[in-house]
Amino acid sequence: MKTKTDLELFEQLDFKENPFYENIITNLVENHYSIVDNFFNAEEVAMLRRALKLKFDESQFKKAAIGNRTNEIVAKSIRGDFILWLNEAEAGEAENLFFNKINSLIAYLNKTCFLGILTKEFHYALYPEGTFYQRHLDTFQNDGRRKLSLVCYLNEEDWKPENGGELVIYSEENGEEVAKAIYPMPGRVVIFESQLMEHEVKPVKTARLSITGWLKTR
Numbered sequence: 001m002k003t004k005t006d007l008e009l010f011e012q013l014d015f016k017e018n019p020f021y022e023n024i025i026t027n028l029v030e031n032h033y034s035i036v037d038n039f040f041n042a043e044e045v046a047m048l049r050r051a052l053k054l055k056f057d058e059s060q061f062k063k064a065a066i067g068n069r070t071n072e073i074v075a076k077s078i079r080g081d082f083i084l085w086l087n088e089a090e091a092g093e094a095e096n097l098f099f100n101k102i103n104s105l106i107a108y109l110n111k112t113c114f115l116g117i118l119t120k121e122f123h124y125a126l127y128p129e130g131t132f133y134q135r136h137l138d139t140f141q142n143d144g145r146r147k148l149s150l151v152c153y154l155n156e157e158d159w160k161p162e163n164g165g166e167l168v169i170y171s172e173e174n175g176e177e178v179a180k181a182i183y184p185m186p187g188r189v190v191i192f193e194s195q196l197m198e199h200e201v202k203p204v205k206t207a208r209l210s211i212t213g214w215l216k217t218r
């Protein structure tokens with residue numbers, strides 16, 4: 001019989017099941033995506049939205065590209081958003097709060113799911129009126145390190161259907177394609193498996209604000 005080391009015993013004592021995270025994991029296992037409402041509360045969303053807008057107004061955003069960070073092609077016909085990569089080392093108050101929540105989710109996933117998340121990358125995104133992101137897979141640049149995609153919505157008020165801009169996630173059920181439309185409600189976070197789930201952002205009719213990112217294996 002294998003005897004447990006002190007460290008293993010300590011980790012068992014330390015571990016507390018968290019129903020909020022467990023729900024995300026169950027969704028991911030069953031559907032390969034999870035829609036998490038109130039991941040960020042109204043105050044947190046307001047802080048992050050202010051930080052995003054300030055940087056956008058200071059012209060820190062640039063036209064999003066296709067490809068990875070070293071091999072970028074700007075293709076307006078595919079995606080029309082403007083982005084700014086977040087740097088955790090230089091995070092302000094709002095971004096610190098953001099990373100604290102994300103890091104706590106990562107720690108839980110690593111303890112319970114053996115996903116081996118070692119790195120992450122996140123960017124602010126702003127879709128101006130009339131823009132969209134055509135159907136794609138987040139690993140189209142052969143980046144097999146991306147395991148989970150996370151999109152965090154920072155819009156001002158409850159998003160109305162006439163604002164457009166829904167995220168559509170495609171999956172297969174009984175050999176048939178199913179399209180799930182998800183509105184970018186403030187505080188909502190959508191998490192999905194980067195390597196499996198094709199998705200798109202429908203044309204927006206009102207500027208649409210978010211933070212998008214990936215949890216990666218290295």
Ligand SMILES: O=C(O)CCC(=O)C(=O)O
Pocket residue numbers: 125133138151166167199200201210212
């Ligand atoms: O904003 C969204 O809902 C999804 C964005 C997206 O698919 C991406 O940036 O890769």
Ligand SMILES: [Fe+2]
Pocket residue numbers: 136137138149199
């Ligand atoms: Fe995507």
